[in-house]
Amino acid sequence: MTDTALPPAHAPVPNPAPPTPAGRVIGAFLPPVVLGCALLALYAWTRAGLPEHRQFLMPSGQGLWEMAFSKPEIWAELGQRALVTISIAAAGMACSIPIGILLGVFMFRMRLLERAIFPYLVALQSIPILAIIPLIQSALGFGFLPKMLIVAMFTFFSIPTTLLLGLKSLDRGVIDLFRLSNASWWVTLWKAGFPSAAPALFAGLRISAGLAVIGAIVSELFFLAGPGGLGQMLINSKIDFKYEEMYAALIVSSLLSISVYLFFQFLGNRLFADWHGRV
Amino acid sequence: MTQTRPAEPGHRGVYRLSPDRAPDPRPVALRFEDLSMTYPDGTEALTGIDLSIAAGEFVSIIGPSGCGKSTLARIASGLLPQTGGTVRIDRDHLAFTFQEATLLPWRRVLGNVELMMELRGVPAAERKRKALEQLDLVGLKGFEDRFPRALSGGMKMRASLARSFALDPTVFLFDEPFGALDEINRERLIEELSALHRAKGFTGFFITHSIPEAVYLSSRVVVMGARPGRIEAEYAIDLPQPRNAELRFDPAFTEGCAEISHCLRGLMQPDERTS
Ligand SMILES: Nc1ncnc2c1ncn2[C@@H]1O[C@H](COP(=O)(O)OP(=O)(O)OP(=O)(O)O)[C@@H](O)[C@H]1O
Ligand SMILES: [Mg+2]
Numbered sequence: 001m002t003d004t005a006l007p008p009a010h011a012p013v014p015n016p017a018p019p020t021p022a023g024r025v026i027g028a029f030l031p032p033v034v035l036g037c038a039l040l041a042l043y044a045w046t047r048a049g050l051p052e053h054r055q056f057l058m059p060s061g062q063g064l065w066e067m068a069f070s071k072p073e074i075w076a077e078l079g080q081r082a083l084v085t086i087s088i089a090a091a092g093m094a095c096s097i098p099i100g101i102l103l104g105v106f107m108f109r110m111r112l113l114e115r116a117i118f119p120y121l122v123a124l125q126s127i128p129i130l131a132i133i134p135l136i137q138s139a140l141g142f143g144f145l146p147k148m149l150i151v152a153m154f155t156f157f158s159i160p161t162t163l164l165l166g167l168k169s170l171d172r173g174v175i176d177l178f179r180l181s182n183a184s185w186w187v188t189l190w191k192a193g194f195p196s197a198a199p200a201l202f203a204g205l206r207i208s209a210g211l212a213v214i215g216a217i218v219s220e221l222f223f224l225a226g227p228g229g230l231g232q233m234l235i236n237s238k239i240d241f242k243y244e245e246m247y248a249a250l251i252v253s254s255l256l257s258i259s260v261y262l263f264f265q266f267l268g269n270r271l272f273a274d275w276h277g278r279v
Numbered sequence: 280m281t282q283t284r285p286a287e288p289g290h291r292g293v294y295r296l297s298p299d300r301a302p303d304p305r306p307v308a309l310r311f312e313d314l315s316m317t318y319p320d321g322t323e324a325l326t327g328i329d330l331s332i333a334a335g336e337f338v339s340i341i342g343p344s345g346c347g348k349s350t351l352a353r354i355a356s357g358l359l360p361q362t363g364g365t366v367r368i369d370r371d372h373l374a375f376t377f378q379e380a381t382l383l384p385w386r387r388v389l390g391n392v393e394l395m396m397e398l399r400g401v402p403a404a405e406r407k408r409k410a411l412e413q414l415d416l417v418g419l420k421g422f423e424d425r426f427p428r429a430l431s432g433g434m435k436m437r438a439s440l441a442r443s444f445a446l447d448p449t450v451f452l453f454d455e456p457f458g459a460l461d462e463i464n465r466e467r468l469i470e471e472l473s474a475l476h477r478a479k480g481f482t483g484f485f486i487t488h489s490i491p492e493a494v495y496l497s498s499r500v501v502v503m504g505a506r507p508g509r510i511e512a513e514y515a516i517d518l519p520q521p522r523n524a525e526l527r528f529d530p531a532f533t534e535g536c537a538e539i540s541h542c543l544r545g546l547m548q549p550d551e552r553t554s
Pocket of ligand 2: 348
């Protein structure tokens, strides 16, 4: 037997050296920082290309600082308004989460209900919510309740659907274990259904949470009276031709949206990373 | 291989039982009467199963893949209603280990072993004590705080066995519990199970693909045939108790294994010719 007849299939591959802490930080932060800088450069370049009288549409960094972020009263306003926006978003989710979970459980319990409700959930999802805001205004006025309702409508869809999906993918064998012990449907739901569906539900919650802040801002675009949130600031600063303030409100809105998303991601990882893996 | 040897007093070995032998006088713990099962899709999984297992007896079921062994165990456990015939069993103190480990991925090993006790209302302190005891028995001491995804296939199966052992059942159903185990752990657990059976006297219904495993553990081995699943033959295992590792080299043991293996081959052949 000659060993030359059989060529080696592939060369050995040594394990890569584990990254140093510094390397890990760079690996995690460098790509987004580089892309962010590129985007900022693109912004500056686009702005430079605008005719002078249109440059107000894209305020410069200096303008943003001088007209908005250097003023303590703007900070105070932003803070106050962010608080209003967050409370609208939170109230809306406090509405959609329990109702969504209940509905998901009901649909899981009864196939018939699932068949009846599911098409309407999809239909609700496809209604352009913006288009019915005037209707909601006419019906419910300009208070807190209609805004909360709008957020609830924005965030509702993904909760019952992801929960149902998670509950339905519960392992048959696990259900058999509970049946062997004559466990009631509720015990099975509590000790097997919810834990098993929780990662899917949390994926839905992360989507909802991002939408909640958007919903809260959109809900105010048509409600200019009263102590408003960031959405109202966006409109008011347009009317007053204060585009730097508008950008400040925009930036804070996105930061809000991102932090809510990150909060749910953090919560999900705290709860499930050790048995389900990180997201 | 079809001759029926009588059970002579003092005779040692494995011999085929006649289907129309006198009934066992001991009280019955599990009994199938003319049982049949047809799945909704029309698959005839079992027909005309008549089998009686006395309290404290350990019976192994062996047969080709797909002959309906798991189906029979699921019917015995009450998880699957049969489509014909009767099953008699007292399910109050029943344990069932599935072919798959079926651990809850969100519970640590200890929580998994406690699960069935928890569902049956065993107090927490007692649960924990029993669970740790059983984890020790199956060789998983020190792994209580792991999540299932950090266990190997064989370790998961041992955790699943610990969960069943902890219930201290009077009737014990096993569906190929040792399939995923390495040779050493398998032999250790077989010996452990044999000792446990002698000590506790539960009724055992043990599905396996391993003939030596079946002969080592059982007082009777039932051979099933496929399409549709039915009982082909029954063998009495008249070997001394307590059994130990030495028994594997005893001629009575190896001859008995050979005889059952021969019977199984007889069942497989016509199938292989048609396919
Ligand atoms: N849910 C089901 N629906 C339809 N047919 C089924 C179902 N479960 C099992 N069967 C069929 O019933 C027969 C017996 O299956 P079963 O799982 O009881 O076999 P088994 O003897 O345990 O096989 P193995 O040794 O491979 O585990 C097979 O032909 C299988 O295809
Ligand atoms: Mg099987």
